[in-house]
Amino acid sequence: MDEPRLKLAIQKSGRLTDPSLDLLARCGLKISRGKDQLMAFGENMPLDVLFVRDDDIPDLVQEDVCDLGLVGLNVLEEKRLELAARGHPVRFQSLRTLDFGRCRLALAVPQEHPYEGAASLRGRRIATTYPYLLEQYLRERQVNAEIVTLSGAVEIAPRLGRADLICDLVSTGSTLQANHLREVETVLESHAVLIRTPLALAPLKGEWVERLMMRIDGVQQVRESKYIMLHAPRAALAEIRRLLPGSESPTIIPLEGSPDKVAVHAVCRENVFWETLERLKQAGASALLVLPVEKMLN
Numbered sequence: 319m320d321e322p323r324l325k326l327a328i329q330k331s332g333r334l335t336d337p338s339l340d341l342l343a344r345c346g347l348k349i350s351r352g353k354d355q356l357m358a359f360g361e362n363m364p365l366d367v368l369f370v371r372d373d374d375i376p377d378l379v380q381e382d383v384c385d386l387g388l389v390g391l392n393v394l395e396e397k398r399l400e401l402a403a404r405g406h407p408v409r410f411q412s413l414r415t416l417d418f419g420r421c422r423l424a425l426a427v428p429q430e431h432p433y434e435g436a437a438s439l440r441g442r443r444i445a446t447t448y449p450y451l452l453e454q455y456l457r458e459r460q461v462n463a464e465i466v467t468l469s470g471a472v473e474i475a476p477r478l479g480r481a482d483l484i485c486d487l488v489s490t491g492s493t494l495q496a497n498h499l500r501e502v503e504t505v506l507e508s509h510a511v512l513i514r515t516p517l518a519l520a521p522l523k524g525e526w527v528e529r530l531m532m533r534i535d536g537v538q539q540v541r542e543s544k545y546i547m548l549h550a551p552r553a554a555l556a557e558i559r560r561l562l563p564g565s566e567s568p569t570i571i572p573l574e575g576s577p578d579k580v581a582v583h584a585v586c587r588e589n590v591f592w593e594t595l596e597r598l599k600q601a602g603a604s605a606l607l608v609l610p611v612e613k614m615l616n
């Protein structure tokens with residue numbers, strides 16, 4: 319019998335596409351994908367990747383069409399509220415918070431318009447593709463405003479006279495700038511999330527999900543991690559250990575022929591900046607070496 323294959327949905331084209339494919343590649347997945355193909359076959363894992371509209375990912379996973387999905391928290395939270403409003407249960411499950419796809423759902427006003435806090439929203443028309451998140455934001459602040467739900471091109475709504483302000487995703491801010499809009503409030507901070515089907519997975523599929531998650535954790539830890547090596551006078555060891563950023567227990571190795579000196583090797587789970595190296599040197603360290611970490615498995 320053929321091994322059951324996992325189906326993972328990712329965004330077809332957008333801010334999450336490249337980082338999602340990059341994450342999967344770092345997890346060891348090799349896929350073959352023809353141009354414009356909607357599905358890519360995993361060559362070395364029983365996992366296939368489906369390329370879909372990000373807004374469809376929660377439903378595809380919730381309805382068990384796909385086992386897994388990589389999607390923005392913005393899309394997930396909007397879907398959560400929409401399901402709740404329709405009296406439907408939320409059944410997809412979040413597995414991991416991912417370290418990419420950072421953006422925020424924000425309110426923005428035309429450049430020249432004054433804005434003095436939530437009171438300035440009263441009675442205004444706000445264009446958005448996120449009506450449920452916006453409705454919740456306004457309700458929590460007891461503001462009555464009109465929500466104009468659009469399916470796209472929200473940023474031109476004020477110029478077209480369809481709205482007074484907008485509630486849209488911002489990452490670099492260049493879309494707002496190009497449309498002479500000014501960001502005034504954050505409605506939701508977002509990042510990519512890995513979600514899974516509510517249904518039990520066949521044993522082999524379940525094992526692969528576990529393996530994939532371990533690899534994702536490893537990939538995420540490695541991004542910021544550095545391996546640092548240095549020589550230190552024994553007398554300065556306490557101070558040097560204190561200066562090593564985010565490292566647990568360094569390896570201390572005696573140095574042949576120098577009884578008062580040791581070598582220190584440590585994995586630092588934060589970036590190591592020049593300032594840190596300079597401080598370590600002042601504390602007596604020498605022969606400092608910082609190396610990138612390729613893979614990590616705990």
Ligand code: PRP
Nearest residue numbers: 332333486487488489490491492493494
């Ligand atoms: C969002 C948003 C803006 C743009 C902002 O669309 O609607 O157009 O990104 O990004 P910037 O601040 O870097 O200019 P997105 O690409 O998420 O498309 P979608 O909502 O249709 O999925």
Ligand code: ZN
Nearest residue numbers: 332371372373
């Ligand atoms: Zn979308």
